[in-house]
Amino acid sequence: MSFDEEWAQVREGAAARQDPAMRLNSTPASPGGGPGQPNLRTNDPGKAAAVKALETRLQPDTQKAGIVADESTGAAQTAFTAWATSAGLKSAHEQWARQVKSLQARLDADKSALQGTRTGFTGFETGLQHQWLLQQPPIGGAQGPYAK
Secondary structure (H helix, E strand, O other): HHHHHHHHHHHHHHHHHHOOOOOEEEOOOOOOOOOOOOOOOHHHHHHHHHHHHHHHHHHHHHHHHHHHHHHHOOOHHHHHHOOOOOOOOHHHHHHHHHHHHHHHHHHHHHHHHHHHHHHHHHHHHHHHHHHHHHHHOOOOOOOOOOOO
């Protein structure tokens, strides 16, 4: 038995055992299904509200908290210039500034992720479909430069 004959038998056996409800090699027959179609569900209003909260409250409030700490720590440093406490305040203030900067970067990353979620899901789904289609043999048998 040749490889092609054996492979045909294996495919026929798999097709006979296939559950019709579990079709991974085609798009759904019902409208609104398939890659890039509007049946992809994400919580767009919730993400929009989260982005708005980040832009209008969290990021500005984080920035204000950093400024308040800068001002009060700077004043304390000046007051304790002759003391070792001044050096400790300076070190703590530098650490605080790094933490505020890191938090701002994290909030920016979260905002970007929330804004790009739907596009990312749709693109990923379409990419998977494209990869799947590339692995399927052409309809009507082999054609092209590698056909016998």
